Amino acid sequence: MRPRFPSIVPLPALCVLVAAGLLAAGCASTEIGPNERRPAAAGTPSGTKAAAPATTASGKGGYYLDDGPGADPPPDLDSIPDATPRAEPLHQASLRPYSALGQDYAPLTRLTPYKARGVATWYGRRYHGKPTSTGERYDMYAMTAAHTILPLPSYAKVTSLASGKSVVVRINDRGPFRKDRLIDLSYAAAHRLGLINDGSGMVEVETLLPGASALTVADPEPAPPPVRVQSDPALTPLPPTNGIFLQLGAFSEPGNAEDFARKMRTELSDLPHPVTVVSVSGLYRVQSGPFPDRNTARGEAERVASRLGSRPFVTVR
Template sequence: MRKVRRRGWRVAALMISTAVLPGCAEMNLFGHLAKEATSDAPPVAGSAAATYKVGKPYQVKGVWYYPREDFDYDETGIASWYGPTFHGKVTANGEVFDQNNVSAAHKTLPMPSVVRVTNLENGRSLVIRVNDRGPFVNGRIIDLSRRASQLLGFEGQGTAKVRVQVLPEESRVLAGKAQPDGASRGEPQVAAAPRESVTAETLPPPGASERPRPVLASAPQGAQSRGTAAAEATERMLAAQEVQTVPVARSNAIFVQAGAFSRHDNAVRLQARLAGVGRPAIQQINVKGQTLYRVRFGPLTDVQEADRLLDAVISSGQQDARVVVD
């Protein structure tokens, strides 16, 4: 009887975990979600297998995430990378993860999205396709495939200060291509480029000479032709996996931001509440014509210190706290 009850408890626990985060069968110590490929058909890698997915709000380790379309996304923070543990497993939008291809996981951006990730420590910049969810480790804003981390020059150290910018037109093109009814959502409806154009290219070595960034082509006439040309141009850009070198500030400081408010008194209250954690400062900034008051700790010496402080701030009840780089 004891064995039967234990088995029943395990089944109940599995049902509960599935209800919290449907479709995800595993989360490893690095805080990343994955599931095994279960289809009898051979796995398909890359955009040929893509489905466009925004997703519903979900919860991981007590934290809620709210996926949404955000074509203005532009954030700084800490990037990490993932590889062998998830190699060959299914991503959150139905592709098969290959650690030797360039891809990325993000907590809330639509899948697929196209982002430019810039390593603020060495100036390397790379256009990357987001096709997975993660990382679910406090203080990380994006998880890159192993190959992407190699091209950006931080595989050995494990993390890097980065800037992540959505490329809006390219992201809209992929959204329209991956979703057959994209036209009904106001997105371009285009045909997929041949798969070989994505997978057959050879990766350039880090630091390779720059070539002009491909520009989305436009066909002479017809929405269908323009959409197809734009999709093919986006696929070529992603397939090139070209590392560019861009100017970056010599010093990018790390901060833990506990919150940002439009009212100064709200910032003062949070500052007082966090007195037991440390001595946060209030910074006034202007964002798109709106005055905000940020409550921040820092500058901090390294990622490890930021991780420890972020955990303490979150434990105090400030779940929206995050690590930023300025």
């Protein structure tokens, strides 16, 4: 299941614009508590047929809880076509920053090139027919997927690094909400990639723009494991200074705050004051200021809200 996107109170979701419930902690965005959907457990064997989960010689059990294949899977799973990228209006509510399982996420707000490698998992009958983050019904036999930050809906080519097989999926849901997982695939997509039996596998995810197809994207080349680079010194959290500021977001992880600050510097390049990250009360807050008075700060907040669809709030420190 998925996080639901509540109305603005006073900001949209994210402990990148953190919860009304956290206002007492000095943060004024809405935190979205995720619904309890969990992907198929990594390393858990499963089958492509509608059969009871078996216990293997390795001692690994079946599916996670009551998830797994449907009771009557279509006989032509291998021939289910890839999703076809096409221009669609983005689902605005799903583009707002949000928080799930203690992690903060800032979704991309436009279709841009994206490529990443990580662990793919899948989800099946337990969520079949239930609403996704766009409000559509999840179809485990369609070529769809869930991603934490890619725009909804959007399209991506997903390639298994073990088999080299690829599928094109339409991303219409949020998840998986675990640091060690990159994407949740529909049962059909996972079947095509050969991930059903193991429950998970390493993949490369690359966005496709409308009019593109899997053939227009080059197959991935072997690459070394990702290396964590040192953060931009300019984004090192600063000690708070006194004044009137606009708070654009607040995060529990400094890396997420830094990424969001870079994004705000690009999208709000004409802000009259710099965007900085400050560490206050255990949160990394993305703020702009100081402003000479509250009225000036409120006016700038209105202008930012009209551009981002998310209203920053005025804070004094």
